[in-house]
Amino acid sequence: xxxxxxxITPYKTYLNRRxxxxxxxxxxxxxxxxxxxxxxxxxxxxxxxxNLNENDKLNSYEEITTYNNFYEFGTHKKHPHxxxxxxxxxxxxxxxxxxxxxxxxxxxxxxLSNVTIEDxxxxxxxxxxxxxxxxxxxxxxxxxxxxxxxxxxxxxxQFVTVFRPEEMPGQQxxxxxxxxxxxxxxxxxxxxxxILATGLYGHEMPNQNGAPIRLVVPWKYGFxxxxxxxxxxxxxxxxxxxxxxxxxxxxxxYANVNPNVNHPRWSQGTERRIGEFKRRETLMFNGYEEQVAxxxxxxxxxxxx
Amino acid sequence: MFSTRNFxxxxxVLFILILFPSLLWAYQFVTGNLxxxxxxxxxxxxxxxxxxxxxxxxxxxxxxxxxxxxxIVVLRRMIGLFAFYYVCLHFSTYIVLDHFLDMQFxxxxxxxxxxxxxxxxxxxxxxxxxxxxxxxxIKRLGFKLWKKIHYLxxxxxxLASMHFYVxxxxxxxxxxxxxxxIILLLLHRIFKRLTRPQLVQ
Numbered sequence: 473x474x475x476x477x478x479x480i481t482p483y484k485t486y487l488n489r490r491x492x493x494x495x496x497x498x499x500x501x502x503x504x505x506x507x508x509x510x511x512x513x514x515x516x517x518x519x520x521x522x523n524l525n526e527n528d529k530l531n532s533y534e535e536i537t538t539y540n541n542f543y544e545f546g547t548h549k550k551h552p553h554x555x556x557x558x559x560x561x562x563x564x565x566x567x568x569x570x571x572x573x574x575x576x577x578x579x580x581x582x583x584l585s586n587v588t589i590e591d592x593x594x595x596x597x598x599x600x601x602x603x604x605x606x607x608x609x610x611x612x613x614x615x616x617x618x619x620x621x622x623x624x625x626x627x628x629x630q631f632v633t634v635f636r637p638e639e640m641p642g643q644q645x646x647x648x649x650x651x652x653x654x655x656x657x658x659x660x661x662x663x664x665x666x667i668l669a670t671g672l673y674g675h676e677m678p679n680q681n682g683a684p685i686r687l688v689v690p691w692k693y694g695f696x697x698x699x700x701x702x703x704x705x706x707x708x709x710x711x712x713x714x715x716x717x718x719x720x721x722x723x724x725x726y727a728n729v730n731p732n733v734n735h736p737r738w739s740q741g742t743e744r745r746i747g748e749f750k751r752r753e754t755l756m757f758n759g760y761e762e763q764v765a766x767x768x769x770x771x772x773x774x775x776x777x
Numbered sequence: 778m779f780s781t782r783n784f785x786x787x788x789x790v791l792f793i794l795i796l797f798p799s800l801l802w803a804y805q806f807v808t809g810n811l812x813x814x815x816x817x818x819x820x821x822x823x824x825x826x827x828x829x830x831x832x833x834x835x836x837x838x839x840x841x842x843x844x845x846x847x848x849i850v851v852l853r854r855m856i857g858l859f860a861f862y863y864v865c866l867h868f869s870t871y872i873v874l875d876h877f878l879d880m881q882f883x884x885x886x887x888x889x890x891x892x893x894x895x896x897x898x899x900x901x902x903x904x905x906x907x908x909x910x911x912x913x914x915i916k917r918l919g920f921k922l923w924k925k926i927h928y929l930x931x932x933x934x935x936l937a938s939m940h941f942y943v944x945x946x947x948x949x950x951x952x953x954x955x956x957x958x959i960i961l962l963l964l965h966r967i968f969k970r971l972t973r974p975q976l977v978q
Contacts, residue, residue: 535813538813539814543947547947547948549813645948647948734889736889736890737892737946739886751875751876
């Protein structure tokens, strides 16, 4: 499973790289404001491509940042890219509460100075049957959980997205119940594959992708990977999640990628990889079976979808 | 008062206007300018266009009740046939580009997924409408029977709007607006029928 492989980048180097990229991006933007401005955002792609599976190819920066489901900025795929310009991802804090030793609010910079930023190239499979391959930068969620010091009674982790209707025009309309909420079982949250991502393609997380910090759980449908997180709560019962609340017959709490459990709207047997013409087979747990199947050995996945 | 001639004269312009989007999308598709997920985009645009045209044909009938617009009805056949044209393109995009003629999968998809079932039945109902659209067919069937067949446009419109409604995940505003328009147009017809002066008796 090559895709798991990750390049460990010390935070300082990561920051430097980020600066360099920001600089080159800004000058490129001056020359021409088209998608080609992103073409050379990172001079050395091999950092990412060497972690790829044989059949996978990285999606382009343009694809990853112009085709998004982030209803806080509108329900159309192009809305997050078009409507997220006024969003201010800094300064940022994350509130930690619930079943923890001491509820507290962390400054994002403080969190980042205590963790190791890594490159993780993951497949992302949307419940709508499309997928991408994305080079994230981030750190394991388990690192933050250790900092939070949850009590032994904590069995679940809940995440909450920021609510700022003045900066997120999609929140001015009640399409779903704001703020967006998601959750994981503690063992899912502690799994080494689960990361909090702060960047992609080597620069800061774009607003439309969940700036400044978002969850990435690669073996679950994309809607589990909640964006722009402001609160993390530790609980002893399974938390409510946004899509499950809206349509429980369609979206479950687990939402594991599973080609054998159909969705009333989309067959989950196949998917369209963005940039490819023909559909491809969807893999069990999005291809991360080896790393996560053991978490569900006692669970009926057709019931707990 | 607009005459039949006025409306007939507008036909070539309307023809090009309604045909144009399909040519544009085909061109954009081939040249790779239809966004990041071009097959989805093409299918959505074609389907939406078809639904809008179906609603316009219903509107034309209602508008023709207004005296000065009586003759607008001469445009209905062309627009109805264009609706069928866009539905055919929409459906073949689904069959050919989306699923690569994987008929076993497609049949399963039509049976299992309610929104596809709605869309498919709506498409089936449109076939008799399109194939009886010529003057010759009206004569052969007789106006009464022909008219009965063409009542199929009501289930077509309702199913097509349901197809769209179920497809949308969260913000149902647009499909609800279309459904609302369809319901209003149908209510108007029912009202008209109930208040129609009785000729015989």
